[in-house]
Amino acid sequence: MKADYPSVLLIYTGGTIGMIENPETGALENFNFAHLLKHVPELKRFNYHISSYQFDPPIDSSDMEPSLWAKIVAIINDNYENFDGFVILHGTDTMAYTASALSFMLENLAKPVILTGSQLPIGTLRTDGKENLITSIEIAAAKRPDGTALVPEVCIFFENELMRGNRTTKINAENFNAFRSFNYPALAKAGIHIRYNEHIIRRPDPARPMKPHYLFDTNVVVLTLFPGIQESIIDSVLHVPGLKAVVLKTFGSGNAPQKDWFIRQLKDATERGIVIVNITQCQSGGVEMGRYETGLHLLEAGVISGYDSTPECAVTKLMFLLGHGLSQAEIRRRMNSDLAGEITKE
Template structure:
């Protein structure tokens, strides 16, 4: 098992940054024999990036022994990442996680619940092209992420949040979504302003950065008893039953239409109610990229509210999954109360 002992990439002026390399396109090379992108010894390439030598902070690196495709991310990896940060939390001023783009927003969201009240930046970044490609976006994404992780004002971190930096935009991690597979502006945040916009200068949006009070707390357990069901016209009763009445599922995230609407047929409502009455938590979030759930605005969503479906407001799917996985492990409060709270900046309260 990887021991995650940091190696030194460069010395610096006292500010210390830990890079956590998980895999992803940023750290890939093209294998001529296999004709695919494959991971390589990332720390060797970091040492060959002359730009790093012009950055003030001291930079260290830990790597997963076997870098992974972000499509293989699961709850165990979320917990491992949180554990690495907890282990080294008091030794570093900021953290940069290099991660594949496909599930980066899921990981950022999960970490925002596993690390409560962070007082240090935790910046996830990656690339659309490998670092060795001439037109790669990897260099700028990595260098700027390090700068943001090291940025301080009045001896305090400027952005003490779990966030994503990509192509000139710094986004709150649990508000971000991947929207592009072939353009450099891969991520956006429809329901929350950017934390910073980066051009010649880094223009921080201080008003929207979250400055937590209280002690930082790490959690080390998540539940995988979560199911996601996307509604579509013509969905069958049997599909709904398999999600709602499955013994291995305790939380169901329902991706509904518009502002939280769903079929009003009796069989649909009755099946939902049967699942809720059996102890399942059902969360309502919208399929739309922007906007929010407003249960009761239309008659169809009022019926959902009446039977105990929980409103997800303007949460992203990624945030909803992370919060549900975390919330199902809590025994001190109900899921309805948990989802009514803005725990890590994931929802907009009235």
């Protein structure tokens, strides 16, 4: 590829953006990538080299799983030297999980990996897919004056906002603003111009290469607390065969019942080697386990803070760390470390 001729690889995994409506049933069906190019003729106006890789068959995002994340990483790794950036077209339902996972799997990433999609198929008149796709490609190709990538991160671009991938959550099934980054500002906003917040964009270590990772262990569960939750439920969840980690969704800033049986169940699980990470059920904010007595009891039981991590990020980070066969102590240490801009530690 010529250095002055930006190159972007589009990876179509599936999702609404590439679907077409069956005129007889009205159902949405997966269509091929040529359909996408047909409905976005503007792509030909980019002075870029745009190549595509298509999952065959396309994957509904509800079926996305770690083996497919590994496939995406392999595609990026195999093509890493040939392209300036990557745009992944993905269904919205699990996009935040994939973005979070990729942020850990692509260690020391030096090129943009932008996930996007749409709420309406690309062929419909009012689709949001066209703008999302065009702007994502422009961001994936954007460079600083020194020739390095402007946004060398795994991001989600949706409805005019570029967000750090491991900070995002899907918040809307109906409107175009499907994603939100509650605890970290947008890396860029697209209006008449694309305005980048360069001071908050992560930079790789130029002395080190990008290192791909492929290993995951899915022996993780999300346990959401609610008033009146029974000990039998907690006990059965914490004794699931093979369980290695729990994302515990607590109240407010990290609070939970103070019942003796509850604390004892958590302490016993921790002593059996299960890693328990505390995150808040609130969409915005994080846990402060030293703030109230209930949080202190969790700390004493061996529960660790997830800070302001999203549920999607906490789950994928645990699966990623467990997959690499680390000790419980090392997993706990790394869960409390900011690996890819995913948590804010005060």
